[in-house]
Amino acid sequence: MSHSVYGRLMSVDRTQVLRAAAALLSRKATATMDEVARAAGIGRATLHRQFAGRDALVRALEELGLQELEAAQDRARTDEGPADEAVRRLVAEVEPVAPLLSFLVTENQLFEGDQQNEGWARLDARVSDLFRRGQEEGTFRIDLTPAWLTEALYGLIGSGAWAVQDGRVAAKDFQYMIVELLLGGARRSVEK
């Protein structure tokens, strides 16, 4: 039957195409299907055979992003140890997915009406729980709601990703800048 060990027949590696698409669309959100195809090194027809249309491509990209983000959360073990250290680990693990995350978040707030993937709710809930846990443990202040802290985390990651892309912030400082601002704020504090 000529099926390879990968369950697919000599075909273009779907995941590889998705990664190329993610890399391109994260930089240029308005890239055309043709550009995506060329970026992935395949023909436009083939791209269309893999993904019914632009919507399908974006939704697949969303799946990929959500998977990687959940995996990042797992690796960060956000429910273990001190909450602030967990946040640190989370940002570190999420960094590689930051540009894609930024793209998907923007894409999401564009199309409002259409129901959105429930994966985001799960993701939000987990991040939110982390901040809540930190509050209950007395590590985080309680006057900033977990929902806002979650939102702010996404925002800072997005800003960080763009700042790095534009060269306004060194890539090596990405984690530090985000975590320090999120946790410690800009004001000079007594401690440390």
Next chain:
Amino acid sequence: MSHSVYGRLMSVDRTQVLRAAAALLSRKATATMDEVARAAGIGRATLHRQFAGRDALVRALEELGLQELEAAQDRARTDEGPADEAVRRLVAEVEPVAPLLSFLVTENQLFEGDQQNEGWARLDARVSDLFRRGQEEGTFRIDLTPAWLTEALYGLIGSGAWAVQDGRVAAKDFQYMIVELLLGGARRSVEK
């Protein structure tokens, strides 16, 4: 010559159209020219007479936004008094323009190549100067660069605007959430 005191004849108030466009595009960035026209209560033809095309509209919107942002900076007197209080005033003054600012920032990072309005540079410089001043006065930590703090401020304002729009954060908490996180961070500190 029948010119009115407003220098224009009975025509649609350009600024009013721009405000309507800003309100719509801030919520739905992909709104069509026809939608913008209807939102402004005018015909599509008239909209076209006022703004050569979509690009021209966006550029005019950019002008408006930059004007209002500079005005907000002026009112906030960002070069007076303690830096942290200046930041507080700045966020308060910028709040009404937040959705538009968010739209313009997103729009800007979409079209990369084309030279961007120098107004942004002026704006960035002023915000950046504020943070730098805070650092020199010993109010702000010096391990977070002014460039990053500026970027982060934009990001948080954008996140805040969306969070309010989606009802995840109460409108009345907008300023507080942003300023407190930006200045104080999430971690519970000894002071206060």
Next chain:
DNA sequence: ATTGAGTGAGACATTGATGTCTCATTCGGT
């Protein structure tokens, strides 16, 4: 009442991206 600038509605052409299809070619499996 007359005038004319400004307008809204709609017809129309244009443009750019999308989606579909065909066909010759490539390449792995046999």
Next chain:
DNA sequence: ACCGAATGAGACATCAATGTCTCACTCAAT
């Protein structure tokens, strides 16, 4: 060497938004 699945390139139709134009109408100024 052969076979067939999968591909790349390109032709083609479609679709949505844009931009242009015409024309009848409104309304303020006179």
